């Protein structure tokens with residue numbers, strides 16, 4: 543099968559910061575609790591829609607690949623917080639970036655969405671018919687948060703990351719992967735009444751519900767075990783792994799996963815302190831930052847690992863190609879905004895703070 547190689551990468555995080563100190567003003571929590579239990583210090587709150595962040599990340603990824611929007615055959619947007627149910631966020635992105643030749647569709651595997659998308663893109667390129675795929679992970683999670691619920695509101699943030707995958711004869715790309723789902727425990731991490739099961743009405747509550755401790759337990763096992771299996775399937779030893787880029791949900795989950803793998807902390811990429819959990823966007827944002835920081839070099843063996851609502855889990859071994867330098871840069875950006883994180887989340891406080899059920 544033809545290899546599919548990442549040739550472009552980019553991220554877009556909105557400017558408004560919501561700090562732990564900000565959260566202390568709206569719910570009974572503390573910076574100390576959040577930092578020690580999750581590793582999160584602040585997160586970003588978007589003043590625009592999911593597709594706006596996705597489009598900017600996508601244009602930045604295209605520029606590093608030296609491509610134009612018209613070069614793209616397929617746009618995949620991994621998201622569980624779409625602008626609308628119809629059309630797909632990918633269709634909106636297609637229009638916003640002017641990629642008129644591309645087919646476009648969304649993919650929802652919650653926080654595992656980027657790896658599900660990576661494998662989908664790789665299979666579609668490998669099977670033929672698609673040469674260049676723009677894969678974006680983008681989320682506006684704050685829209686689905688009750689900021690008076692301290693058990694969920696401190697965890698999530700907004701942002702987007704993107705990669706371009708191209709068909710290639712280079713000895714690079716996804717070496718092995720595992721995608722999994724256990725729908726029997728879907729209710730431990732979900733947004734109830736956010737689709738056809740919800741009664742229509744102006745006060746319908748659509749917020750993240752999570753049984754944190756149970757998700758935590760399953761996450762460590764699923765990410766660690768799936769990573770072990772894909773490393774073995776790729777014919778690699780632990781020493782061959784240069785970098786683990788895990789889904790950024792909780793520093794304790796990341797550290798426990800690394801311990802389970804017996805991977806030295808220096809080989810684990812962590813940026814959760816700055817962004818919190820941005821679901822499908824955490825891995826492409828982290829990948830972009832890892833490249834910018836020189837943590838990836840030609841031929842690096844990278845392990846991606848994630849878990850999320852579904853429950854879903856995913857892991858993949860990816861061998862980086864020969865090019866690490868961007869071929870170009872983009873001046874694409876979000877419209878400016880002076881609004882603070884607290885100001886942007888005020889509508890949620892107004893709604894859910896009144897006990898809307």
Ligand code: ACO
Pocket residue numbers: 570571572575576579580652653654692693696731752753754755756757758761791792795819821849850851
């Ligand atoms: N501030 C202060 N206290 C808090 C907070 C908070 N923000 N949240 C919970 N607490 C309290 C609880 O009420 C509890 O108090 P009690 O002992 O008086 O009852 C105490 O802290 C301990 O609560 P736990 O839920 O047991 O805390 P835990 O150590 O499990 O941490 C957390 C909770 C951070 C949610 C953790 O379980 C976790 O990270 N779970 C996984 C979440 C996750 O990764 N989700 C990702 C998937 S998201 C997706 O797919 C879209």
